Amino acid sequence: MNSTRQPFQVLVFPYTTDNNGEYKFALFQRSDEYYWQGIAGGGEHNEKPIDAASREAFEEAAISGEILELVSTANLPAPAVAGFLWGEGVFIIPEYSFGIAVNADAPIKISREHTTYQWFTFGEAIEKLKWDSNKTALWELSYRLTHNGIDGYHNRKLIQSFSQT
DSSP: OOOSEEEEEEEEEEEEEOTTSOEEEEEEEETTTOOEEOEEEEEETTOOHHHHHHHHHHHHHOOOOOEEEEEEEEEEEHHHHHTTTTOTTOOEEEEEEEEEEOOTTOOOOOOTTEEEEEEEOHHHHHHHBOOHHHHHHHHHHHHHHHTTTOOHHHHHHHHHHHHTO
16 A cells, blocks of 8 residues: 555547638547556556546656646545555545547547557447446547537536536
């Protein structure tokens, strides 16, 4: 339990626009299980999730850019992510989701964790993704981008107002 790994996971979807102004999303094919996903990883030391998202995007794909924090979160079984690294009392960890704006011409250099990457339209990407949490986060990102960058903070406040009535 002396690990610097924090008990949370981040999921990051790089996005850009093509020449027609259509949003495209980068997915990465894992080298161990061959399924497609966004960039994923965990927090280290005292990182906040948004800082972990930025670091993971750079480490796994040499991407840096503006991070968009999503409302979408999921809960994952700790053993599936990192075993019982934090002890048997930590058996579920949160997965926080983000988008990262990327210049369409920016080179992406994938890490050993992936065999390839590809840019997809939203419809294509949804069909490629394996995990429901990835699909939900990508849906939110696409929705917010295509609806004038609607604010996730406002969404959270609306939900809270309903639960207080």
